[in-house]
Amino acid sequence: MQGVLASLLFLLALLASAVPAMAFNPDEVLKDPVLEQRARNLTSQLRCMVCQNQSIDDSNAELARDLRVLVRERIVEGDSDEAVIDYVVSRYGEFVLLKPRLSLRTILLWGAPIGLTLAGVLAVFIFSRRRVTLEQPKKLSADEEAKIRDLLEK
Structure with a gap:
């Protein structure tokens, strides 16, 4: 007790x-x-x-x-x-001020991380799409393959 x-x-x-x-x-x-x-x-x-x-x-x-x-x-x-x-x-x-006033400066301060994150996501999206759309290399013709084999054998 x-x-x-x-x-x-x-x-x-x-x-x-x-x-x-x-x-x-x-x-x-x-x-x-x-x-x-x-x-x-x-x-x-x-x-x-x-x-x-x-x-x-x-x-x-x-x-x-x-x-x-x-x-x-x-x-x-x-x-x-x-x-x-x-x-x-x-x-x-x-x-x-413990609670800052709403002004352009505070909007930019608080909005910058969101804006930068969105810009980064957009950049990744654009660059990844561009990479997919790049032309695939064409296959070599039979004559070109023969020429390369001849060069390698020499």
Whole structure:
């Protein structure tokens, strides 16, 4: 019974340690809950440039903290969500977005492997068809075979 209880407690501790830590500090929180919710929504869309696989909302990096503060400052100044995102993207580039915007560049980036694969399949198909249609060599006539035998015997 004690072994089962110990295993259960260990499993509970293991599950509790897997819960993501909220990285924002209490001094960053805005007093207005509506503005704070907007800030949290925006910071969850922005990538931490240090961690690169976390949003700035989840990251403990100093740059992520600076970006969280910047987002909240822009919201307090009255910027719309789109204006805040545009401002951060203008400073850090499209890479800062966890979900990139749909543009010609992203279409080319995501479509290039498909396009190159299709071009390769088409090239293989065309070259294999061309190879089949090449003329087969004609058989030698009896006179030509006799001439070759005479040359080989000499």
